[in-house]
Amino acid sequence: MVVAALVVVCLVLFSLYSRERGDGPLHGLQGSAGALVAPVQGVATKAVQPLRDLWGWANDLSDARDRAARLELELRELRSGIAEGRFEAEETRRINALSGIGDRWERDYAQVPAEIRAWAPSPYYHRAKLNVGTSEGVVRNSPVVAAGDVRAGLVGIITQASSDSSIVTFITEPGTGIGVTLTDADNAIGLLQPSTPGQMRISGIPRQAPVAQGQLVVTSGASQPISLPSPYPRGIPVGVVTGVGRQEVDVHQTVQVTPYVTPRELAYVVVLAPETERARRRAEG
């Protein structure tokens, strides 16, 4: 009897939750419950921090032994440094030409440091709960960046925000699509999507665009392929090109990208909270 009742409760909850909108009562209940247990999660996160550090240390030790990988990393850093310099120069030229109508994201967003409080306990969901919310200026569609091994880069976007917590959906979640550009490849634009774990793929780049390994990939500020405004402002680094595939019969080329940041290894991120009207409009879509 109890079992049957619980099964019915589960099915009713699942059915209602799936049908209601993001601001429905069950989503609200989920947010409230999350806010209620946030202090507990905060304490738990602090309590398990030494264990996380220990695990991270073990991983670092393993990495340290892999000298070839480290050298490859240094090479990538140098390449991305060069690419970044080119991007900066291109952006400066563009901003100067437009006499102050630049779209650099640093001016429009406040950087809100956040701690990851909880992870989706399944590899199917690339999401995490943060300890900052609307009270810190974080809103839905705020981009999220984090420090990587080589440099900082885009990791995701806020998909849900309550007063004191928010949920970030990482760029590695299946179904994600980000408009990106390669300034070293004649500003070619394409759609960046997750492919294999740890890798992403840009589609829609013309075959003749001079894409090469080591080129910097940044957000384009527009959704692809229909060039609508994107919640991601132009110029946030995402990763570096690690492979290019061209076929004679295809009008487009496939570009493989390694993101700068691996979300699953993060403990802290920075949320870009909109500060200007332009950034707020961008977040509202």
Added chain:
Amino acid sequence: MGSGGPPVIVSSNAGEEPLVPREPRTALWAAAGLVLAAVVLQVSLLPYVRVAEGIPDVLAAAVACIALARGRLVGTVAGFSGGLLVELTAPVGTLGMLALLYLAAGWFCGRWCERPESYAVLPTVILAVACAGFVQLGYAGVQVLLGESVVAGELTARILVPTLALTALVTAPVLLLVRRVLGDPQVFEPAARTPI
């Protein structure tokens, strides 16, 4: 899950008298505490402990061990509350689905309470791994229902196999903890005392 060979008895006072099960009310609170601890670990620490894309499912291990120690009713309630807690505290994007999956896992494992398998390590590990596999496949099924594509080979190689292996590793300590806290297996619900 056969009972051919002699089971390996897991008891904190092996060789002496078996552990006396706690009072029902105390045991229920203890089981609730174990589920809560498993949920906290599952959403805060264990996502960092990963091999490929696999994460140990300590909640499945805890639900399986609690169900083996106290039977179907307690296992079912533990699974339901654990799954629901995860859905309320972690950004999984569903409500009720995980609760249903863990509920079914708890109900299934509770069938073996007080049987020789519930005293042994290996069957417990096998059941916990089966529960973790069931939950992962259920998740994958939900993803397919929601329109996402799940590649079978990738699911098996990068998610299922590492998850099950890691879950097998964490089950033994979870079993020891559950037995220490709850005592020897004893079915709580009167209905389950009848032969299954």
